[in-house]
Amino acid sequence: MPIHPTAIIEEGAEVHESATIGPYTLIESNAFIGEGCWIGSCVRIYGHTRLGAHNRIDHGATLGAAPQDLGFGPERAKPLIIGDHNHFRESVNISCGLKSEGGTRIGNHNYWMAFSHAGHDCVVGDHNVFANGATLAGHVEVGDHCFLSGQVAVHQFCRIGSYVMIGGVTGVTQDVPPYLLAAGNRARLIGLNVVGLRRKGFTQAQRSRIKQVYRLILRSGLPRGEALAQAAALYPGPETEAIIAFIRGSKRGVLPFRRSVRDTSLMD
Known part of the structure; x- marks a missing residue:
């Protein structure tokens, strides 16, 4: 030995x-x-x-x-x-x-x-x-295939979904749903983790479905419950199910979304 x-x-x-x-x-x-x-x-x-x-x-x-x-x-x-x-x-x-x-x-x-x-x-x-x-x-709960950059600080009881990337020097005070990017002094959702999803083998169809689901949930202005129900009906698939289950299971709430000049994946 x-x-x-x-x-x-x-x-x-x-x-x-x-x-x-x-x-x-x-x-x-x-x-x-x-x-x-x-x-x-x-x-x-x-x-x-x-x-x-x-x-x-x-x-x-x-x-x-x-x-x-x-x-x-x-x-x-x-x-x-x-x-x-x-x-x-x-x-x-x-x-x-x-x-x-x-x-x-x-x-x-x-x-x-x-x-x-x-x-x-x-x-x-x-x-x-x-x-x-x-x-x-x-x-704190962290899923799979996430990347937390330098000096990220995650508040107690927060959850980080799978395939998330969080930018450096970011304070995370609410849940980060799967497949997304978050950044900011106080973290905000800034778009889809497109590069990470490509590297992990997600197809164009899968990435498109994720984008449509989040566009509906984050950008439609619908009440959260109604948006989740519509997402399940309009975009069925395992990625949709993962997103809906994560958001419904949130106790601290989900980070808000903000516009970013660096990422327009949820705007187009």
Whole structure:
């Protein structure tokens, strides 16, 4: 087992024999490190953390740390569950859970750039990218195939739909529905994530259907319930269903739409 002699593996921690543990790293009791994980130097893996297979954790990252919540006590800690093939760059910080039994959950194939953070009880899907300093407050939900640019800050309990891109230095205070772009000091919806959808293999027909649905919901002036009903009737398909389900499930409300000279995909 390639464990550096300066690393500390507390009694009660489970480390797969194929894992690599770098110098001055601490793996606390009750932590689980899965097959093929590579853990660099000065990393701390707190108890209640479970790592799946083939994750990479770079220098100074902390996984399963105590939530930044004044009501937290060690006896209230809930798990941090991480899937497979995630990459956590330097000084990434992910909190353990606090208020939900499932705790904090990270899926598969996510890339966390330096100093990005997820707070307690966040639920993150698969194939997402969090650029430098991107921050999720507690209870945030992120779908799949999202890109959060540098210094994005997402308010607690917000949801980010799948295939969303959020521009840099943006504060997100309400839900961002699937397939869209959001940006601004206080985030606004600015158009369809056309480039991202093309890269992920969405056909012209799919992109057109998404555009028509959002044009109806965001630009028609109809009451939200009526617009959703018309969208379901006029543009049936899985993308429409995903949009409608997301918006109907919103508790914080959906970000407002604004005109942007950079994107006219919902205006034409």
